[in-house]
Amino acid sequence: MTLSRRDFLKIGGASCLVAGAGALAGCSPAGEQKATEPVSAGADTGEGLAGYAPVNFTEETEILIIGTGYAGLGAAMAPALAGKKIVMVDKQVQPGGDSATSCCFMFANGTELQKAAGNTTTIEDAWEAAKERQLKGHEGVEWYEEWAKGKYFAMTKFVDSAINDFGAKYQAPCTAEELPRLSATVILPEGGIGTGGPNLIVPISAKLKELGVETKLSLRATNLIKNTEGAVIGCRFQDENSGKITDIKADAVVLATGGFADNGEMVAQYLPAWANIGQMVHGCVGEGHKMAVAAGAKLDGMDTSFTYCNLMGDIPNCTTWGYWTPVLLVLPNGKRFIEEAQSHDAAQAALDNGYTQWWSIFDQRAFDARAIGTSVEGNIKTHEDVYVKADTVEELAAGMDVPVDNLVATFDRYAELVAGGEDTDFGKKAWLDTLQPPYHALKLNVCRYKTSGGLVVGPNNLVLDTQDQEIPGLYACGALTTESRASVSTCMATGYFVGESLAAL
Known part of the structure; x- marks a missing residue:
């Protein structure tokens, strides 16, 4: 004008x-x-x-x-x-x-x-x-x-x-x-x-x-x-x-x-x-x-x-995958630290445990789920430097650079919870199921978000x-x-x- x-x-x-x-x-x-x-x-x-x-x-x-x-x-x-x-x-x-x-x-x-x-x-x-x-x-x-x-x-x-x-x-x-x-x-x-x-x-x-x-x-x-x-x-x-x-x-x-x-x-x-x-x-x-x-x-x-003000991981799509597929979230010490079927709380929980990073571990079902499959493929391609794939828990731990004994113990404990039908450690209800090899893992960093x-x-x-x-x-x-x-x-x-x-x- x-x-x-x-x-x-x-x-x-x-x-x-x-x-x-x-x-x-x-x-x-x-x-x-x-x-x-x-x-x-x-x-x-x-x-x-x-x-x-x-x-x-x-x-x-x-x-x-x-x-x-x-x-x-x-x-x-x-x-x-x-x-x-x-x-x-x-x-x-x-x-x-x-x-x-x-x-x-x-x-x-x-x-x-x-x-x-x-x-x-x-x-x-x-x-x-x-x-x-x-x-x-x-x-x-x-x-x-x-x-x-x-x-x-x-x-x-x-x-x-x-x-x-x-x-x-x-x-x-x-x-x-x-x-x-x-x-x-x-x-x-x-x-x-x-x-x-x-x-x-x-x-x-x-x-x-x-x-x-x-x-x-x-x-x-x-x-x-x-x-x-x-x-x-x-x-x-x-x-x-x-x-x-x-x-x-x-x-x-x-x-x-x-x-x-x-x-x-x-x-x-x-x-x-x-x-x-x-x-x-x-x-x-x-x-x-x-x-x-x-x-x-x-x-x-x-x-x-x-309460809606929150931190997040630097691969935000990854933080939501636990809604649609079995996922294990572990700290750099190899230990599970939170219920996985959520998307907003892991970052703060990692900080509360003294860490600024955590790992998300998943299996083939994440790739097959129509709601997240494109996201899984895409984020692996764009974050190859923090992606690990392994056929055994021991190999996975080595690739993640976390204590092998701790990660093995985490998988064993999780299998016990699944067999018992109740997550008495963190209260997980959706997708309380064991992961199947090959295992996949992505490392996330705590970041400011919302x-x-x-x-x-x-x-x-x-x-x-x-x-x-x-x-x-x-x-x-x-x-x-x-x-x-x-x-x-x-x-x-x-x-x-x-x-x-x-x-x-």
């Missing part, structure tokens, strides 16, 4: 930058300079911080979505179908953000996919069963139940629309035999665990483009832009390659920028126990948190007291300020919101729910 100089002055003169991911200065909603608030960036006057240009909108759109992971894509779907003008921006070189590396382990109820497979549970039935848990901690908040229900239903709508309107591809749901613990609610991309990129991100992105959504890449969001009434009316971006500054004006700005696990300063502040632990996914640097706080937003649930605290949204999906008032023009979804819990499903759901709000504007 080409704007005249008069337009630049008209728009820029009534707006200002707020301090954000680039630690830039801006202005308070009333333009009053205070020691505890950002100062004027000069707007069209050219005054303010030396080296920072005044607001200079060169593009305008109805909806500006910052982040192209599952939350951002979800936020674009309904408004794109409604014909809204949308610009999506990402600092990465291709769409998908951190979602591209996700296991894409999704939970949903009442989708057309599940109904076609014979699952009779409706979304209404599922909501009634989950309502008490979903509303816990928000008793007395008048609007919350309706909001929580809308978010819960949004995941079902996301899946149905992704398939019917955007060409996404899913597997038929797992049977109880394939997935003993969770079969009724879990759905996966067509290729199984870890294949969300080609089966979800690519087709949804392509259809959005066909619908007229413009995607800009390699642009890092640095500052939200507000008008003098305090409404967010745009965002400033910096080109990752050239350093060029671009200001984009929008009726609605959606933050879908993910967590902060790759921001050492924020990790040290909120998760100090993680400060010296390596990072698995690069790019989740908390810029959305910083920009929103500078615009007056409040943060909640930023530390490990928020941060799940951040922004709080109100009844209309607008970000709340420190006084629990909605900030006009500013929406948020995905892993930088507390209610997403950094789950891929709720990132999709909160994104789609925001999109429903935007489509109705």
Whole structure:
């Protein structure tokens, strides 16, 4: 969009930058300079911080979505179908953000996919069963139940629309035999665990483009832009390659920028126990948190007291395989240390035992399981340096460089538990079965993974300020919101729910 100089002055003169991911200065909603608030960036006057240009909108759109992971894509779907003008921006070189590396382990109820497979549970039935848990901690908040229900239903709508309107591809749901613990609610991309990129991100992105959504890449969001009434009316971006500054004006700005696990300063502040632990996914640097706080937003649930904040192994797909196949997890001392049919607890359990690594041991059944077979093959090829295959436990121990006697004792003890029909050591129920040679093993390192605290949204999906008032023009979804819990499903759901709000504007 080409704007005249008069337009630049008209728009820029009534707006200002707020301090954000680039630690830039801006202005308070009333333009009053205070020691505890950002100062004027000069707007069209050219005054303010030396080296920072005044607001200079060169593009305008109805909806500006910052982040192209599952939350951002979800936020674009309904408004794109409604014909809204949308610009999506990402600092990465291709769409998908951190979602591209996700296991894409999704939970949903009442989708057309599940109904076609014979699952009779409706979304209404599922909501009634989950309502008490979903509303816990928000008793007395008048609007919350309706909001929580809308978010819960949004995941079902996301899946149905992704398939019917955007060409996404899913597997038929797992049977109880394939997935003993969770079969009724879990759905996966067509290729199984870890294949969300080609089966979800690519087709949804392509259809959005066909619908007229413009995607800009390699642009890092640095500052939200507000008008003098305090409404967010745009965002400033910096080109990752050239350093060029671009200001984009929008009726609605959606933050879908993910967590902060790759921001050492924020990790040290909120998760100090993680400060010296390596990072698995690069790019989740908390810029959305910083920009929103500078615009007056409040943060909640930023530390490990928020139970969905967790560590992971650096081969994240591998941590989920125990849901679908017999697996043994052992420490570098060769000893078993946790129940295997889970995906989020092994890293912390390894640390609690004094280690920063562990091994996942499996057999041919992992390769044969349709939900994980592609993931198993792919991760072995990309992690050959930490992969071991052996015909005997002794050979396996040698290849893993763990004490042979300990690993043999672990296998013997596990065989006893299987024969007795009960895991009295760790309480494993699903896939309590012995492994058969040849044995396969992958070594995992403890890494920072999910941060799940951040922004709080109100009844209309607008970000709340420190006084629990909605900030006009500013929406948020995905892993930088507390209610997403950094789950891929709720990132999709909160994104789609925001999109429903935007489509109705």
